[in-house]
Amino acid sequence: MSTSSHNSNNTSPSPIINESNQRRCAACKYLRKRCSRDCVLSPYFPASLPHRFACVHKIFGASNVARTLQQLPVHQRAQAAEAMSAEAYWRVQDPVYGSVGVINLLQQHIYMNQRELARTRAHIAIHSPTRGPCSPWAGLWTSPI
Amino acid sequence: MSTSSHNSNNTSPSPIINESNQRRCAACKYLRKRCSRDCVLSPYFPASLPHRFACVHKIFGASNVARTLQQLPVHQRAQAAEAMSAEAYWRVQDPVYGSVGVINLLQQHIYMNQRELARTRAHIAIHSPTRGPCSPWAGLWTSPI
CATH class of the missing domain: 1.20.5 (Single alpha-helices involved in coiled-coils or other helix-helix interfaces)
Known part of the structure; x- marks a missing residue:
């Protein structure tokens, strides 16, 4: 989740877009943003788990999740992302x-x-x-x- | 949480503001908005419990909470607001x-x-x-x- 772009040696437009898409995490892909190397959501919401981010975004909002993670020490962020994903999943399953x-x-x-x-x-x-x-x-x- | 205004028979500006403030729920007070009679958050976040809304707003965001409540039948909204308040409180207490x-x-x-x-x-x-x-x-x- 970042607006900064990726650099590439390839000068043709299509491969650059493809390379960028391949690198993008589930969050940046969902929000249709470029994904920087220092994207705070990228390590915890990989492109291989799109539904995980969709759930978290629906319940907490991407900016709230990013802010919560940024306020934590790096070594606690994976557990926090896991816990927020579980909470979001349960609320999607049971909205009451x-x-x-x-x-x-x-x-x-x-x-x-x-x-x-x-x-x-x-x-x-x-x-x-x-x-x-x-x-x-x-x-x-x-x-x- | 609404932009619609309250009507009042009182014509002096100060009492109108005071009356409006007294009527506003914790959500509208926090977001500095006028509180309409059909405010979806008002029944569950009364002015007497300002911290309850502050917690929920910090974790889920006011618009996510309002949307969740609006998507539920009226008779289930109180339980949903209660559950979201508890979840928000626990996450504020333990951000991981x-x-x-x-x-x-x-x-x-x-x-x-x-x-x-x-x-x-x-x-x-x-x-x-x-x-x-x-x-x-x-x-x-x-x-x-």
Whole structure:
């Protein structure tokens, strides 16, 4: 995503355009811009993944994504681009809840797991033959986890 | 978020401005626009919650939020605005992972719960005095949950 042009030794117009197109990242291709070597989106939105950028652009807008990445240290940008792509994908799939829908599902999963754990522990407490400190169940209630 | 103006019976300039300001939603106030009665953002971003809109605007952009809401049926807009506000808040708090960071935490929580459940079940399997179909533990492994 940049307005700067690429240099080429080839003087015929067509090959220059083709070479430029081949180099362009998905963002610059989508926005019909030339892609400079220092394009901030290029490393994270390659031409091979056009839908990934289309999603992110639709939800956040290209300039917001570029700004977010620019404000981060280089070593954190790939994770941020990955996370924004996931969020954008979820919101395209579910325009009402987006990633909050995924969070709600996981919270339900946790609730069901905890209920199952409580049920299992209740069975142990009821049916345990001995409940003293020497019981084989001693320590199960004080899990370090 | 609208350019249409409010009507008022008051003819002095100052009260009109004050009345308009009082009526403006957080979005129109932030964007320094007049707020019409059919403003799509007004019901979900009241003037009393200025930070909520500021977050959403920073992450998604006001026009993207307005477009998303307009494309949804009216009865789903409040949930969508709520979800977008939560996502925006998480991304402001954690510019690298945003809501994906929350999802990662919940997944760790699920993993730990499942490990604890497996540990508890393993203890039962080892220490159970009887393991036949009449055992008090029978049925624990085939939970409907």
